[in-house]
Amino acid sequence: MSLEIEAADVIRLVQQFLKENNLLRTLQTLQEESTVALNTVDSVEGFASDIKHGRWDIVLKTVAQLNISQKKLVDLYEQITLELMELRELSAARSLLRQTDPMQYLKDHHPERYLHLEHLLSRTYFDEKEAYPNETTKEARRAAIAQALAQEVTVVAPSRLLALLGQAIKWQHAQGLLPADTAYDLFRGAAPQTFAEDDAPPTECYNSIKFPKKGHAEAAAFSPDGQLLVTGSVDGFVEVWNYMTGKLRKDLKYQAEDNMMMMDCAVLSLAFSRDSEMLVSGAQDGKIKVWKIQSGQCLRRFPTAHTQGVTSVSLSKDASLVLSSSFDHTIRIHGMKSGKLTKEFRGHSSFVNSATFSPDQTRIFSASSDGTAKIWDAKSQDCIRTIALSEGRVAPPGASSPTALSVFYLPRSSGERIVVCSRERWAYVLDPRGEVVRALSQPSGSGDDDDMGGVDTKPAVGGGGGRAARPAVGAAVAGSSSDDHVAAAASPKGEYVYVATESGELRAYAVDSGRLFMTWKAVADGAEVVGVASHPFANVLAVYSDDGTVSLWKQ
Structure with a gap:
């Protein structure tokens, strides 16, 4: 059944709005030009x-x-x-x-x-x-x-235009057509877009998501369109959140009905397709699932993707391939259409913690607990180069090197730049050949301002007995010389690398200079950072920790 709305009625709604807001000249002009009178x-x-x-x-x-x-x-x-x-x-x-x-x-x-x-x-x-x-x-x-x-006039309820718009929005909420608990651009008919910002460290904790302590998040990812935050928890749930309010996205029907996306055990890794339509999740039992984010439907299962936990996942540009790494020391590529293993990369002697495609998808970078990062030929599966990194440089042959935790490309960088975060005080920016372009670390400093490289040296919150207490969450602190890195992410434009430490601090390193720009407390006392996820456009970070908190930070 179609309902025809008279143009004159629409004009009268606008005229009433003008009258109620004392825009009388505009009202008079509209009446003259349209020859439609309000007469109320x-x-x-x-x-x-x-x-x-x-x-x-x-x-x-x-x-x-x-x-x-x-x-x-x-x-x-x-x-x-x-x-x-x-x-x-x-x-x-x-x-x-x-x-x-x-x-x-x-x-x-x-x-x-x-x-x-x-x-x-x-x-x-x-x-x-x-x-x-x-x-x-x-x-x-x-x-x-x-x-x-x-006989010439009528009476209508006040604010009819706003009332009708409100009713329309409520109906669309009820039908699941609009996101709940979020801002809405009425003119565009969509959620407001998040526009790219100039990079700046997000040091204000504006919201948080709380999980049961035994169900904390082990993985988190923002969608490439910047609209969604997804978490994967140790109890197997994959949940979609409004990152501004910290609430579940109830406009997704399956979440409103408590039909969650779910793995059989702990979710260790998450990644979106480029169009934000699909989500890949990897679990501790070696299984991978691919989901349609709007419906919660499982599009593809890889029940034997790995023999041990899946530490990282990613999709190729056309979403036809799934790249994964695992505790089983391998990197694998799986076909979306066939659901089968297409390629396997062997060479690491310990857990492979992270793997990623190069932008042109001809190479794969990987980071492992054996202390090396490797560059692979995606077609031939050959290892092109093995890089051992330690103390800010390439380690000499035979020397031990710390665990390489993660590897990722800097967004929007001039020339390809790859970040490798190691479980030490150093992170590294590499070129496509694996050469160290920049080493990122807190200065050993003697207190000289110049040596501190711009770090905010506000005093930590004092404790009793003459001993400095740990600062409160969000407090800026002078860096510690002993805290090793546990996770890393890049700012939207790639100007900063954010690194989380064992003590729960976040450090912002300026990529151009390699210097520590700022350090601040990111988690509560006694909690350990599990990982960090960065928003693709805005200066927003999600920091998830083992106390069941996902803290949301903005600039």
């Missing part, structure tokens, strides 16, 4: 009562905003002129008679009535019988005018 009053009875009681100032103000027929306006203005004469307000009566459009119309079309008024105006006294011939009275004339004008 707050109360017909009140309008008629004003006429019957001769409250002409109120009546004239109301009538000025209405489109009344000339005949009825003439009757009204004639009556007001007569009553002004009766009150001997001759100057006002003369102005009304000679300077208003209805009286000019009367002069042109009914000259005898007009001359009668001019005659009464020239008299030195007011004769009621002459003013109201044929045994009529002032009260009867007022009543007749009130009845005639009441």
Whole structure:
């Protein structure tokens, strides 16, 4: 069933909005250009009562905003002129008679009535019988005018435009067509877009998501379109959140009905497709699932993707391939259409913690607990180079090197730049050949401001007994020289690398200089950071820890 809406009704809704917001010139222009009159009053009875009681100032103000027929306006203005004469307000009566459009119309079309008024105006006294011939009275004339004008106006509820828009939005919420608990761009008909910001460290914790301690998040990822935050927890649940409010996205029907996306055991890794339509999740039992994010439907299962936990997952640009790494020391590529293993990369001697495609998908970078990062040929599966990193440089042959925790590409960098985060005080920026371009670390510093490289050195919150207590969450601190890195992420434009430490601090390193820009406390005392996820456009970080908290940070 289709319902046709009259254009004039839409114009009247806009006119009412203009009137209620005192935009009277705009209202008048719209009425003139559209030839559609609003003709509404707050109360017909009140309008008629004003006429019957001769409250002409109120009546004239109301009538000025209405489109009344000339005949009825003439009757009204004639009556007001007569009553002004009766009150001997001759100057006002003369102005009304000679300077208003209805009286000019009367002069042109009914000259005898007009001359009668001019005659009464020239008299030195007011004769009621002459003013109201044929045994009529002032009260009867007022009543007749009130009845005639009441037929020209209607009453509508206030703020009809806003009420109708509100009803439409509520209906769309009820149908699951609009995201709940989030801002909405009414004009565009969509959630407001998040626009790219200049990179700046997000040091204000504006919200948090709380999990049961035994169900904490082990993985988190923002969608490439910046609309969603997804978490994977140790109890196997994959949940979609509004990252601004910290609430579940109930506009997703499956979440509103508690039909969650779920793995059989702990979720260790998550990744989106480039169009934000698909989500890949990897679990501790070696299984991988691919989901359609809007419906929660499982599009593809890889039940034997790995023999041990899946530490990282990612999708190729066209979403036809799934790249994964695992505790089983391997990196694998799986076909989305076939659901089968297509390639396997062997060479690491310990857990592979992270793997990623190069932008052109010809190479794969991996990071392992054997202390190396490797570059692989994606087609031939050959290892092109093995890089052992330690203490800010490539380690000499035979030397031990710390666990390489993660590897990722810097977004929007001039030339390809890869970040390798190691379980030490150092992170590394590499070029596509694996050469160290920049080493990122907190300076060993002797307290010299220059050595501190711009780090915020506000004092930590003091404790008792002369011993410095751990700072509160969000407090800026001077860096510790002993805290090893546990997780890392890049800022939206790749100007900063954010690294989390064992002690629960976040460090912002400036990529161009390699220097520590700022350090601040990110988790509560006693909690350990599990991982960090960065928003693709905004200066927003999600820091998830083993106490069941996902803290959300903004600049």
